[in-house]
Amino acid sequence: MAAAAEATAARSAPRLFIGGESVAGEGESFAVVNPGTEETVAEVAGASAGQVEQAIKAARRAYDTGSWSGLPAAQRGEALRRLMAYLASRREWLIDLSAREAGCPVGSMVMFAQVHAPLQNGLDVIDLFQKLPEFEENPLPFAERTTARGGVLQSLRRHMPVGVVAAISAYNYPFYTNLWKVLPALMAGNTVILRPSPLTPLAALIFGEAAQAAGLPAGVLNVVAEAGAEGAVTLSTHRDVDMVAFTGSTSVGKQVMVQASATMKRLQLELGGKSAQIYLPDSLAGVGGAAAQVCFAHAGQGCALGTRIFVPEAEKAAAMQAMAAAFAQVVIGDPSDPRTTLGPVISAAQRERCARYVALAVEAGARVVCGGRAPPAPARGFYFEPTILDTPDNANPAAQEEIFGPVVSVIGYRDIDHAVKMANDSVYGLSGYVYGKDVKQAVAVASRLRTGTVNVNGGAFSAYASSGGWGSSGVGRERGVEGLRVYQQIQGMNIQAG
Incomplete structure (x- = not known):
């Protein structure tokens, strides 16, 4: 009432x-x-x-x-x-x-x-x-x-x-x-x-x-x-x-x-932002939640979200499979329903933007692992399925442009230097994420990222800790x-x- x-x-x-x-x-x-x-x-x-x-x-x-x-x-x-x-x-x-x-x-x-x-x-x-x-x-x-x-x-x-x-x-x-x-x-x-x-x-x-x-x-x-x-x-x-x-x-x-x-x-x-998540080889046990933490965070509508996910090339297929499995129980629907886990994007125009960038990504060589479209239900509302793109390289449009929807790009890296180089290959510099059991190594990688905020194995959401963008962020x-x-x-x- x-x-x-x-x-x-x-x-x-x-x-x-x-x-x-x-x-x-x-x-x-x-x-x-x-x-x-x-x-x-x-x-x-x-x-x-x-x-x-x-x-x-x-x-x-x-x-x-x-x-x-x-x-x-x-x-x-x-x-x-x-x-x-x-x-x-x-x-x-x-x-x-x-x-x-x-x-x-x-x-x-x-x-x-x-x-x-x-x-x-x-x-x-x-x-x-x-x-x-x-x-x-x-x-x-x-x-x-x-x-x-x-x-x-x-x-x-x-x-x-x-x-x-x-x-x-x-x-x-x-x-x-x-x-x-x-x-x-x-x-x-x-x-x-x-x-x-x-x-x-x-x-x-x-x-x-x-x-x-x-x-x-x-x-x-x-x-x-x-x-x-x-x-x-x-x-x-x-x-x-x-x-x-x-x-x-x-x-x-x-x-x-x-x-x-x-x-x-x-x-x-x-x-805007196009933040990177770098999973070091010793942290892959937790990679299954990498896409979900973006897509389920207000349907990916967050400038600091880690929409580019970097994993070792040899583990890329297994990592994407684990990420897709995290979407198995997704409930797409009315945000006022407590059962809903993925709500809408803000408008029809924003939903179209998601679809357009998925199409551009595929044209440039990416593959849709899951999602990539508006769901068949609900019939009304501006919904887009949680989407994982098997992205061949960091030059792909989906890896360079801010989409602002539940869409992530998964990109393989040869070694740590390659991962850092790709993470820094962006006009944006708002946030970044590094995951590793060896905290000393993870901090060393984080210190090389050109971004206003970097989070190692977690983040802070506090009035006492500032954030801000570099470059176009x-x-x-x-x-x-x-x-x-x-x-x-x-x-x-x-x-x-x-």
């Missing part, structure tokens, strides 16, 4: 949040579609161009008056704890929404990353920021600490907010990516305009409710949803916006960089100290006494 009531509430005209007020959108309306059933979850009246401008002005005014940045960090933290408490009170609604809006199965372990982890990580962000110094001393040599007149020179670095931040988030983990932009930016003293993906706006609009419940000053947090991309372009070009934090594809990230360049905005970009980092400092700028301060 509660879920039904929440679903009805979600359908009742979601509202934008501008200048401290919940407002109806005045722009083009658009439907939010459940990718698992193709049913309409909600109709959203998007922001007009004028409302995007209003949101920017509200954020600018709130920052310039110091109503937020002028508060001590402890007071900002208290307000943001109230915001997090409101979001935590909506936990069950957020879980249901992640299934209906983003298509993540409710019974999936990935729901931890969709909802549970962000709710804890938000509190951790507040704690971590309050441990960081506002001032740090520059390490001047002793000889430079005294002036010609016998005075003392102190040289400091002061960490200050950037200003107005435009946060433009992705559809795959919408609540997670929204929170990982909003919380660090606000905690650092900035004001924020949050613009979500048109495919998953509801997980952002709840932040407006939370800001009201927490009593944030007007204009500190604004949320504008839209059907197209006009508002996003405005946010990345407007002179009153100081920084753009964007999560999405590399192609769009490049556009954001160009758009932001005229006004020299600070950028934080988390973009982005600029800047999220989480950890670096993910807070990216929302700050440094002012040098030199003080002479005596």
Whole structure:
């Protein structure tokens, strides 16, 4: 009954949040579609161009008056704890929404990353920021600490907010990516305009409710949803916006960089990936789960997933057989059904992208081991079978391009040097994985990978550990100290006494 009531509430005209007020959108309306059933979850009246401008002005005014940045960090933290408490009170609604809006199965372990982890990580962000110094001393040599007149020179670095931040988030983990932009930016003293993906706006609009419940000053947090991309372009070009934090594809990230360049905005970009999983010869007993951990992770819709799987050439056939066996009990279906293990991709266009890249891979010499098509059932929904490609080399399109679906390429390597060379043969550098019983050897291999994060026999999902892309995978980092400092700028301060 509660879920039904929440679903009805979600359908009742979601509202934008501008200048401290919940407002109806005045722009083009658009439907939010459940990718698992193709049913309409909600109709959203998007922001007009004028409302995007209003949101920017509200954020600018709130920052310039110091109503937020002028508060001590402890007071900002208290307000943001109230915001997090409101979001935590909506936990069950957020879980249901992640299934209906983003298509993540409710019974999936990935729901931890969709909802549970962000709710804890938000509190951790507040704690971590309050441990960081506002001032740090520059390490001047002793000889430079005294002036010609016998005075003392102190040289400091002061960490200050950037200003107005435009946060433009992705559809795959919408609540997670929204929170990982909003919380660090606000905690650092900035004001924020949050613009979500048109495919998953509801997980952002709840932040407006939370800001009201927490009593944030007007204009500190604004949320504008839209059907197209006009508002996003405005946010990345407007002179009153100081920084753009964007999560999405590399192609769009490049556009954001160009758009932001005229006004020299600070950028934080988390973009695409084509990460490698390298299984060393002593680790092949665990290779059976290599494909499943990608495909069952929100239908492969994760930029950091290890979609290229490298195994010794002599063991490739056996490894692929073991991976395919892990799909034997797959349950493809409605993400709201607890029995479902593989949900949909986000849209019909994304399903077509998966099919197109499988076809391109086969044309270039790959073989479909399993999957490779839309399943015969369910009849409705944007489903694609978990797919393993026997890929002849790393030059194959399926090994070079980000597909963003439940599709993996398995590639054989001759020796460790060959595996590392292929893993690094990519324009991307977001994440990487090395598995080996000999941890010393596995770490040595991991240290050779050109990627922003590398995981040896496992990973960390923590507010205290940062991640970020190299090359075409982005600029800047999220989480950890670096993910807070990216929302700050440094002012040098030199003080002479005596």
